[in-house]
Amino acid sequence: MRLSPLPSPAATRRRSLLTLLILVLVLSSATACQRGSAQPEAADQAPDVAMTFAVSPDPPAVGWSTAVVTLADAHGQPIEAARVRLRGDMNHPGMQPVLAEAADAGGGQYAAQLGWTMAGDWFVIVTAELPDGRQAVRRFDLRVRTP
Amino acid sequence: MSSTSVAERPASPRRTPIALYQPQPEVDLLRTRRLGRLLRWRWGRLAFQLPLLGLAALLVYDGLTGPQLASQNLATVITWVHYRGLVVLALLLVGNLFCMGCPFTLPRTLARRLSGRGRRWPKALRNKWLAIALLVLSLWAYEWLDLWASPVLTAWFIVAYFVAAFVLEALFAESPFCKYVCPLGTFNFVSSTVAPYQIVARDHDVCRTCAGKECVNGSAQALGCGTELFVPAMRSNLDCTLCLDCVRACPYDNVALARRPRLHEVYQDSYPRRWDVAFLFLVFAFAGVGNAFGMVPPVYALAAWLSSVLGTGNEALLLAIILGAIMVAMPVGLGLAAAWLSRRLVAGRGRGEPLRAVMARYAPAVLPLAFAVWFAHYTFHFLTGALTAVPVLQSFLLDHGIAWLGREPNWSLAALLPTDWITPLNIGVVVVGLMASLSALSRRGSRPAQMPWMVLFVLVALAAVVIFTLPMEMRGLQG
Incomplete structure (x- = not known):
């Protein structure tokens, strides 16, 4: 039986360093390869559309609030007949999101009831499917207070 | 009268090492x-x-x-x-x-x-x-x-x-x-x-x-x-x-x-008697309280006050001051004070005992309470959000074209228990931890020497209970 010669310590060290370097490079490059869903705003197909978000009471407290989303085109004209969905999440993971579909209130305004379950930092992702088939997506940050 | 003469007495056992009786572990x-x-x-x-x-x-x-x-x-x-x-x-x-x-x-x-x-x-x-x-x-x-x-x-x-x-x-x-x-x-x-x-x-x-x-x-x-x-x-x-x-x-x-x-080592007092180990236990206890304090409204009021007093909005600095006070200054200061008082309250020769020895005797007794505070905090997050892993995993798989767990994430999944139950559970855990700590304390030193530590443990437990009864606000300090 022939035994293969043992690699020298220097060769082993070089190989180990190379492995480490490759690992670091793979990890670093992974940050540049974010998936499509990485940022919800990336799904925005209508940057020309103006979207506002208002909530009443303002600032909102734990419990129910009325959220109003307003859509306008590049000329400031209200966009009607859109389908508007809202999703509220806490900044901290591990909380159930608040999901709602807004009703068309006319004049480019869409209203929904949102039930805040805990005080703290929230963000709402509003997704509007526009009549022209495009999708407008925006993020709004807000702080919910203790009642 | 005994008739046994000295010569007739049985020979004393030889002084050979005798194996002590060591029961085998019941469950291994x-x-x-x-x-x-x-x-x-x-x-x-x-x-x-x-x-x-x-x-x-x-x-x-x-x-x-x-x-x-x-x-x-x-x-x-x-x-x-x-x-x-x-x-x-x-x-x-x-x-x-x-x-x-x-x-x-x-x-x-x-x-x-x-x-x-x-x-x-x-x-x-x-x-x-x-x-x-x-x-x-x-x-x-x-x-x-x-x-x-x-x-x-x-x-x-x-x-x-x-x-x-x-x-x-x-x-x-x-x-x-x-x-x-x-x-x-x-x-x-x-x-x-x-x-x-x-x-x-x-x-x-x-x-x-x-x-x-x-x-x-x-x-x-x-x-x-x-x-x-x-x-x-x-x-x-x-x-x-x-x-x-x-x-x-x-x-x-x-x-x-x-x-x-x-809690075998706590009850048997079998930790190394060293400054670093004693302070580790105290810091661990106060860090549990400090970590939970970071999520309730008073911390924001405290940060705002500190910010106005110091004239800075530097979050890293404000946090370092708040957490440094709770997690370092308090356990060190209060621990040393309790040890010093313990020594003062002991009669006789105990007064000459090194402070390190006093600290090492009493500090480990805080561990049941300390663990209870961490346990209450971490299980709060787990019990309120354990099931959120399901829709997040569904979403992850769907992102990769895999529909094994369904074609739509079920975002309604979140809590394991009704959230109303969790606060009473947390308080119960802290009370059990305090009882265990006081029980461990009662086995160390004299009753007067235990008093400063008893007061310290009750204060830590009270702080934890107050924090757990406050509304939790999950947000960053400066936001």
């Missing part, structure tokens, strides 16, 4: 049929580490490439909701299972090759001071960077652990990362006093005559204890990673993972 996990065989298997630890390595890789991948929304990313959900909750549950039910399956130590072989002979960990650092500093530093960084809210930072946090373990393994011949550096390990070592199992020698006589001491020195076939614990001298779970290298290294099969009373 290593002797159970299937689990015992798996645990003692040469690759037994690897069998636990590989799934966790796969999970860590998944978290890093999703953290770096997935949705940068904490509630929709596996990195943040699993790390900050599940890991912490499951760790404290495992500690309570079995023991230090996370360190047993820790994936961070897996690149050890590669590091050892890189290091060659390596060197010894500096003597000045062979204590818990660095571990205390890094525990506090990691809790400060968690708040400052809002780690819970950032999948990418959480991913890098995991990578940093791998790198730190790797570098230390590469630089030093022993395994200093677990024993002297790792904040997660520090948390687990201290908490594992609540564990119902401990590594023990089955027969101390076997250890007495053992020449090689393979459990700590290792052998050609197996590694010895990475944290350099000698099995027959182990009197607590402190520093035990449950790697079971000692079990595999022992040529006499003389190591047991035996069932024992919880």
Whole structure:
């Protein structure tokens, strides 16, 4: 039986360093390869559309609030007949999101009831499917207070 | 009158060493049929580490490439909701299972090759001071960077652990990362006093005559204890990673993972009597309160007041002051004051006892309460959000075109228990912890000397109860 010669310590060290370097490079490059869903705003197909978000009471407290989303085109004209969905999440993971579909209130305004379950930092992702088939997506940050 | 003469008396027994009666452990996990065989298997630890390595890789991948929304990313959900909750549950039910399956130590072989002979960990650092500093530093960084809210930072946090373990393994011949550096390990070592199992020698006589001491020195076939614990001298779970290298290294099969009373080391007063160990326990207790305090409204009022007084909005500085006061100044100041008062209240010669000895006697009694506070906090997050892992995993799979778990994530899944139940549960846990701490305290020293510590423990418990009854606000300090 022939035994293969043992690699020298220097060769082993070089190989180990190379492995480490490759690992670091793979990890670093992974940050540049974010998936499509990485940022919800990336799904925005209508940057020309103006979207506002208002909530009443303002600032909102734990419990129910009325959220109003307003859509306008590049000329400031209200966009009607859109389908508007809202999703509220806490900044901290591990909380159930608040999901709602807004009703068309006319004049480019869409209203929904949102039930805040805990005080703290929230963000709402509003997704509007526009009549022209495009999708407008925006993020709004807000702080919910203790009642 | 006895007729027995002096000459007739039976000869006194010869003064030869007599083996003390040592009952065999009633329950030894290593002797159970299937689990015992798996645990003692040469690759037994690897069998636990590989799934966790796969999970860590998944978290890093999703953290770096997935949705940068904490509630929709596996990195943040699993790390900050599940890991912490499951760790404290495992500690309570079995023991230090996370360190047993820790994936961070897996690149050890590669590091050892890189290091060659390596060197010894500096003597000045062979204590818990660095571990205390890094525990506090990691809790400060968690708040400052809002780690819970950032999948990418959480991913890098995991990578940093791998790198730190790797570098230390590469630089030093022993395994200093677990024993002297790792904040997660520090948390687990201290908490594992609540564990119902401990590594023990089955027969101390076997250890007495053992020449090689393979459990700590290792052998050609197996590694010895990475944290350099000698099995027959182990009197607590402190520093035990449950790697079971000692079990595999022992040529006499003389190591047991035996069932024992919880809090054994606290009740038996068997921790090392050192300043660093005593302060570690106190810092651990106050850090539990400080970590929970970071999520309730008064912390924001305090930060705003501090900001106006100091004329700065520097979040890192404000947090350093607040957390430094709670996690460092208070345990050190109040601990020293309690020890000094204890000594003053003792009559007679006890007054001349070194402060270190007084501190080391009483400080470990805080551990049941300290663990209770951490347990209440971490299980709060776990019980309110354990099921959120399901829709996040569904979403992850759907992102990759896999519909095994359904075609639409079920975002209605979240809490394991009604949230109204959780606050009373938390308070109950803290009360049980306080009772256990007071019970442990009652077995140490004299009643007057216990009083300052009793007051301190009650104050810590009261602070925890007040925090848990306040509305939780999950947000960053400056937001």
